Amino acid sequence: MKNPFNKKNKGPKKPLTIDQKINRRNFISFGTFFIASGVAYGGWKWLYNSPEETATVTAGARKPLRRALNQTELAFRRVFSNNNLVKTYPKEMAAKNVRHNEDIGNEGKIDAVAWKLQVRKKSGEILSISMDDIKALPKTDIVYDFKCVEGWDQISHWGGVSFVDFIKHFKLDDQTDLQYVGLETPDKEYYVGIDMPSAMHPQTLLAYEVNEKPLPPKHGAPLRLIIPVKYGIKNLKRIGSMTFSDKRPRDYWAEQGYDYYSGL
């Protein structure tokens, strides 16, 4: 049998006619186009129907999307800097009617006199801190544009003790070598985890005032977190306990499919 690949058996190669050229190029490019479209569609179907992540400290998102959120967090943590400050405004610009969204973990009344902040160190040692202890520290005010994950924003005026001052005063410096701060409401219904660099950002406050008045219950009396480098979902109201750890503390909205970092 003759070898069909033997060139010697072939006659002189005829140049392609213009129509053959057109057909050949159409075939190749449209073939590629349809195959690539098919691959893209298949990829999309795979992603859209990909299984939900196993519920851990985060839950509710598609597995590959959660991975992407976590990877994106790492990328954007590299641009995070204490030198990048949220824009502040004169206090006249602050809203008189401060928007209020949710009351999870902040329902019912609380006795501000009996209330104590429970700070649990890594060693297990617990500090019980009263409102008077906190108010004895220098007060810091901030008027800035509060940003909700839903997309609204509002200039509001908060007062309290800066988180950095709080750490220094209660000699918790060694705790900040750990990677996360966990905050929970007294009833443990609402909880957030904050990465240490964001918590130690110079504009993070443990706030007890809004518009220069004590926090009303709906805004998280007696003490709440105001952290301008995070969406509102991380600004926990009515802090009951504070913990430090190297692992991500549980986080209410990260369990509902939201990004754990949620940094701004």
Add this chain to the structure above:
Amino acid sequence: MKEIKEKHPLAMRWTHWINFPILTIMIWSGTLIYWANDVYTITLFGHKFFGFFPEGFYTAFHIQKRLAEGMAFHFLFMWAFALNGLVYVLYTMISGEWRELVPQKKSFKEAWLVLLHDLHIRKMAPPQKKYNAAQRIAYTAIIVMGFGSLITGLAIYKPVQFYYLAWLCGGYHFARILHFALTIGYVFFFLIHIIQVILAGWNNFRSVISGFEVVNKPDPKSIVETPVPSDEKPVQ
């Protein structure tokens, strides 16, 4: 006699078609996000003409209560959108293709003539090379818009870390409005683009997939005859 005339380079065709599904996903996931605070309206002199978006639109596309999902998709495909756009812009700059694309001084005047021609008000279209004046403006504008989406997007995504971008966009609040308006711009661009592509016909459409157009070259003997005025070149 038929002749193959090269039109669109490979890099342009790939980035164009990669951009299409990515932008679709970005607009869809963006709508899932927008729903959570759907406050934008077209209001003139106190009269509300339109609210983005009507209930029926949300129901039809299953938009409601999917904010977390929308954000997760948006913050993955933003990388692809930016990367693909970057490849296209770099290619266009380095290859010199930008010369065919960016508007010239005369383009702004000529674009009117193109418009009048396309609306069948004027018979002749101004002479052109690869793109006519209106195309130069539209296709350059869409790249600028893409860049705008990237900047306004970053400004609302990390307004503290990229405080200078937020400032550039007129603040966080206004940046979100711009980001939304640009998206509406894409939808309008898409509609007109599709209509124009249909009107321009198969030869033009094919060139964005296979890269070439088939032109009818006059037979050698007709060279001595009066050449066809370039004004009558069909507009694609």
